[in-house]
Amino acid sequence: MTTQKAEWQYIDDHFEDFVSQLREAVRKPSIAAQNIGMDECAEYFRALLESYGIRARIIPTAGHPVVFGEIEGKDRGKTVLFYDHYDVQPPDPLDEWESDPFAGEIRDGKMYGRGVSDNKGNACARIQAVGTLLRLRGELPVNVKFLIEGEEEIGSTHLAEFIRDNKDLLRADYGVWESGYMSPDGRPGMYLGVKGILYIELEAQGPSRDMHSGSAATVPNPAWRLVWALSTIKNEKEEILIPGFYDAVLSPTEREMELIRAAVEGREGRTTGHTASTPRRQYGIHSPLADLSPLDLRVRSLFGPTANICGFRSGYLGEGQKTVLPAKALVKMDFRLVPEQDPEDIYRRLRKHLDDNGFDDIKTRVITMDYPVKTSADHPVVKAAEEAALAVYGKPPSIAPTQGGSGPMHPFKEYLNLPMVAFGVGYWGSGNHGPNENIRLEDYRQGIKMAMDFIDRL
């Protein structure tokens, strides 16, 4: 039996203990948005790190505290930093849960609970992987750091500041991002980046209060104003019309195209990360998106920026008939941005575009800005993850060069220049943020081994 096999056997032999530790973590509700149980949960992770011989402490921020852990490796060489978070989404709607969201109940080989996939499962598996290596070997091949924040579900409000102010403490060569999901075809799904985001509100003002719609012949309607303004932002061909919007957009590299092709060709049903589903079947034939091939959809999904209407609210929203000329119209939009798009630049271009088209009466308000980040698919950290996955799961991972969604990855790039890869213990059915969030225990077992193997390959 090789060393590795013996180490994996150790995981199998002690798996119930690992599961118990995870269940304990789930049983500490830590709802950042409601400020419930945050300190208790941070303390749990601090103690868990310490129990494995990893030096750990709780570092206050202006918001919820960060749990920081570190342990030196052999020769104090390279350093890997694991980014996770201990806060969870509120469990609502409660009545759609089949068991207490904070019980960590196990049914049919799955553990159910708020945060079990997002993100306590990953945090625990990684701590247990590092801790087990340390316990069995007495030393680690690399230095390891843990940054476990408490505000990811509320927008990572103080994360950038924390990283900026603790550059030396956090310095590392490789990073592991919080999440990753097994795909239905059994391949571990990984991704290497996130889109940026510009979330804005557009508001048009009409009369000072809702009026009888008999006035519509002579009183301008703010909902019409927004309709006209929006129709200058994106056309029916799904082309975004803001001048210069696409200027900084990068095409996929050859290696990225290879990864995408591998993901699309290998897929049976849903793939990892964001799914390029088939709009023609699902959504009718009225969108040019319906004519795209699965490969083109996948490229667009990962490398295409978006201009999306998240919400449109104006006038009467109830049932039946009310004849009203609305006082106000409000649109919420998110632009998902890809490297090298700059959300501040895009916002300036949007504002200028509106002004230039006679819509300077429409107010715009930035709610969120986040920069796109992507780790080069050629970076050794990606190679290490790829090889570890092959070793543990027996099949190559499905690697997405980035993903459709966004996340607070940018400060790691800006302040630490950290190349990051995302893999984890969730699966396509984990239902993050929804009721009955769960992971499969087999995925959890392999996730621990994956983190161990990954560290060995750095």
Place this chain on the structure above:
Amino acid sequence: MTTQKAEWQYIDDHFEDFVSQLREAVRKPSIAAQNIGMDECAEYFRALLESYGIRARIIPTAGHPVVFGEIEGKDRGKTVLFYDHYDVQPPDPLDEWESDPFAGEIRDGKMYGRGVSDNKGNACARIQAVGTLLRLRGELPVNVKFLIEGEEEIGSTHLAEFIRDNKDLLRADYGVWESGYMSPDGRPGMYLGVKGILYIELEAQGPSRDMHSGSAATVPNPAWRLVWALSTIKNEKEEILIPGFYDAVLSPTEREMELIRAAVEGREGRTTGHTASTPRRQYGIHSPLADLSPLDLRVRSLFGPTANICGFRSGYLGEGQKTVLPAKALVKMDFRLVPEQDPEDIYRRLRKHLDDNGFDDIKTRVITMDYPVKTSADHPVVKAAEEAALAVYGKPPSIAPTQGGSGPMHPFKEYLNLPMVAFGVGYWGSGNHGPNENIRLEDYRQGIKMAMDFIDRL
């Protein structure tokens, strides 16, 4: 003292009694939408008619009953029909009322109460006018009929049917519509017609449920579909782009233009009925409407059809940020139509316009259709009202050939071919449908005299 002056003196001498009768009517809540107090209120009006010697009865419909009254005049010659309604809007929001909405409290020369202006004040004043003439003279110069329905505030659901089925009973030569309002310059406001209406919902369907907006690169968004579809319906010049939409629209006659000019030139502040206010000052300079003169605005207000967005609902409607790709987008629109536009024809044209522009995926649903109606400004009934106003108020009325709003006037034209004129006891500050609805008692006093004088001139 002439006969008329003696009769007016009688009104002054007994004015407290008339006011008491109105207050009793207000104290009988009759909320059609909530089916509160309907029969009691109908019975009150029946009894009030009978108390003046006018034969009256309650006639059931499939909804709330109609109160019908009639009394023959001298020689059984011409007949005038007064159309009113005894139902009222719900009084909400209750906490914005300064006194009980069903108390009929009198403060500072005004009576406050739900329905006191819309429309119990008019109904009572007209009954009292006819009843007083009958009491003082023993006979009337014309036959008089009263149709007092109980469903006006819920769309006059059974009115057309009732008129169709009772043509002989209702036959008349002249009609008086339910409402009319004193303008701020002290002139009695009248109008001669209503716009038609086509109220529709437009719905676009996206994914089967709201999705994470990270999917926006590959999943069509129904809010965008509606934005694009709407932008083909009306442009920034306020031009409605549905082919043939304006084909049937009539221009004002010379006499109508005279009336409009008189209303605009004579106005100090707000005019009667719908106000052509100054969009430039109130709403910024971003609408072509801002550049129109008061006269052009007034013409547009009365003779221009509209395409108005009453409500737009899609995706996340709350505060702050939610990144969602909506499953559905819904728009409510009303088109206000002018003679000779036909709402069924306009709906067909709209549907064809959407289909022809590639929007056959957008569902349309008709909620309401009502036809435009207008009485010729040259009709003798208008002349009679004009002369009566001059006699009672000492100044010429401000006559609007039609109004911006709509109403159930069409069945009177279709089944009875009845020319109608609208005058009444409300004023520009009556606040129909809002809290603290009220009338000025002096307007009420003159309103009774106006109805008396009008009858004498027919």
